[in-house]
Amino acid sequence: MRVFGIDCGTEITGYGVVDTDEGSRNPQLICRAFGGIRLSKQKTMAERLKQVYDDLSGALEEWKPEVVAVEEVFYSVNAKSALKLGQVRGVALLAAAMQALPVAEYAPLKIKSSVVGYGLAGKEQVQFMVARLLELAEPPEPPDAADALAVAICHIHTAQTLEFQGGRR
Amino acid sequence: MRVFGIDCGTEITGYGVVDTDEGSRNPQLICRAFGGIRLSKQKTMAERLKQVYDDLSGALEEWKPEVVAVEEVFYSVNAKSALKLGQVRGVALLAAAMQALPVAEYAPLKIKSSVVGYGLAGKEQVQFMVARLLELAEPPEPPDAADALAVAICHIHTAQTLEFQGGRR
Numbered sequence: 145m146r147v148f149g150i151d152c153g154t155e156i157t158g159y160g161v162v163d164t165d166e167g168s169r170n171p172q173l174i175c176r177a178f179g180g181i182r183l184s185k186q187k188t189m190a191e192r193l194k195q196v197y198d199d200l201s202g203a204l205e206e207w208k209p210e211v212v213a214v215e216e217v218f219y220s221v222n223a224k225s226a227l228k229l230g231q232v233r234g235v236a237l238l239a240a241a242m243q244a245l246p247v248a249e250y251a252p253l254k255i256k257s258s259v260v261g262y263g264l265a266g267k268e269q270v271q272f273m274v275a276r277l278l279e280l281a282e283p284p285e286p287p288d289a290a291d292a293l294a295v296a297i298c299h300i301h302t303a304q305t306l307e308f309q310g311g312r313r
Numbered sequence: 314m315r316v317f318g319i320d321c322g323t324e325i326t327g328y329g330v331v332d333t334d335e336g337s338r339n340p341q342l343i344c345r346a347f348g349g350i351r352l353s354k355q356k357t358m359a360e361r362l363k364q365v366y367d368d369l370s371g372a373l374e375e376w377k378p379e380v381v382a383v384e385e386v387f388y389s390v391n392a393k394s395a396l397k398l399g400q401v402r403g404v405a406l407l408a409a410a411m412q413a414l415p416v417a418e419y420a421p422l423k424i425k426s427s428v429v430g431y432g433l434a435g436k437e438q439v440q441f442m443v444a445r446l447l448e449l450a451e452p453p454e455p456p457d458a459a460d461a462l463a464v465a466i467c468h469i470h471t472a473q474t475l476e477f478q479g480g481r482r
Contacts, residue, residue, distance in 0.1 A: 190410035193403055223395040227386050230399020234362050235407050237400065241363035 145303065146176070148209035148245075149296030150200065151288045152233045154225070157181045157196050158288025161207045162278070162296040171304065173297060175278040177207060178289040193235045200239040212240040213299035215291070216249045250298050255291075258298040270294050314472065315345070317378035317414075318465030319369065320457045321402045323394070326350045326365050327457030330376045331447070331465040340473065342466060344447040346376060347458040362404045369408040381409040382468035384460070385418045419467050424460075427467040439463050 145166050151158040160178035164171045181199045183192040204212070214236065217226075240247050253263035260273045271283035271290040277297060284290040314335050320327040329347035333340045350368045352361040373381070383405065386395075409416050422432040429442045440452035440459040446466060453459040 188410075188416065190406040190416045193407045194410035197407055217393070217396050223392050224386070226392040226395035227399040227402070230396040231403030231406065233396070234400030234403030237359040238362045238366055238404050238407070241357075241359035247357065247359045 145211070145300065146207065146209040147211055147213055147296040147299045148204060148207060149213045149292040149294070149299070150236050151215060151291035151295065152229060152236050153288055154228045154232060155183060156286055156288045157183075157200070157232060157236065158286060158290070158292035159200065159203055160284070160289055160293035160296050161203075161209065162293060162300060164300045171300075173278055173300065175280060175293065177203070178284050178293055179203075180286040180288050182286075189231065193231060196232055197235040197239055200236055201242065204239060204243050204245065209245065211248055211299065212245050213248045213250065213295045215255060215295055216251045248299050248302075250295055250302070254302075255295050255298040258301045259294045267291075314380070314469065315376065315378040316380055316382055316465040316468045317373060317376060318382045318461040318463070318468070319405050320384060320460035320464065321398060321405050322457055323397045323401055324352060325455055325457045326352075326369070326401060326405065327455060327459070327461035328369065328372055329453070329458055329462035329465050330372075330378065331462060331469060333469045340469075342447055342469065344449060344462065346372070347453050347462055348372075349455040349457045351455075358400065362400060365401055366404040366408055369405055370411065373408060373412050373414065378414065380417055380468065381414050382417045382419065382464045384424060384464055385420045417468050417471075419464055419471070423471075424464050424467040427470045428463045436460075 146163050149160045158180045161176040163174040163176055181196055237247060256265045256270060257263045260269050267287050271287055274290045274293045275283045284293060315332050318329045327349045330345040332343040332345055350365055406416060425434045426432045429438050436456050440456055443459045443462045444452045453462060
């Protein structure tokens with residue numbers, strides 16, 4: 145299974161590609177790629193959204209994942225930032241839909257629990273554990289890419305749990 | 314000048330196309346088209362966003378406007394609805410950017426003042442005045458289409474004021 149994680153942001157949108165060998169009970173996670181799409185403040189909002197869309201679409205075409213994983217909406221931000229973040233999230237979801245890819249959403253607490261084992265973990269703990277789980281020499285930069293890899297790992301862990309539970313029935 | 318107005322919504326996104334003869338001091342407004350993109354609740358969010366994007370892109374290609382006009386963000390909604398609305402707004406702005414069209418944004422108060430002459434006008438007053446200004450036999454339906462035509466009219470009025478002020482210098 146290949147999962148494409150996206151961490152939407154109004155300044156930087158992170159992405160990460162994680163593979164796993166299916167079927168194994170203790171499968172390995174392999175990081176294929178990660179990066180951050182940094183948005184220019186010189187551009188208009190419409191141009192910035194086009195950049196996110198074009199870059200994500202290009203990466204999806206290149207890596208051909210089976211599924212896209214994104215963080216669920218975090219509601220406690222204010223309405224102004226929520227609307228801006230929503231705009232970026234909209235074009236990210238569109239990029240997935242345009243390539244007929246299913247989208248899985250995970251709550252921030254679930255992602256952190258899945259990666260760090262603790263739902264209230266900080267950014268640095270997530271970066272550290274993502275590097276460790278993926279056997280990277282250094283924590284992924286920007287942190288947004290680490291968050292994108294984290295949601296991809298969360299999807300793999302969740303899919304495995306479901307499969308395992310199904311197998312025990 | 315041909316203006317393409319968009320009124321983003323999480324259930325229905327309205328659009329409307331308005332032409333005007335430039336240069337004249339008392340120019341006529343001509344309504345070319347309007348409609349509403351109704352989103353299916355059966356579909357996933359990503360699929361709904363694809364529908365909005367595809368339908369708006371198709372209408373922009375058909376009508377080839379010079380500019381796209383949208384309502385500015387209305388901040389007093391809660392974060393949850395703001396994020397949902399932002400997602401729709403993101404793909405609408407993307408549709409404009411993909412066809413290299415400039416986007417003009419107007420505050421709700423300005424749009425209502427421009428169309429009804431009163432910033433706190435209700436939905437029905439907007440529908441009524443849009444029908445009158447565009448010489449339509451009936452108020453445009455759905456109301457979201459009337460709102461989209463209103464923002465297009467607002468852009469034409471504003472562009473004329475700017476031109477007139479420029480001419481007086």
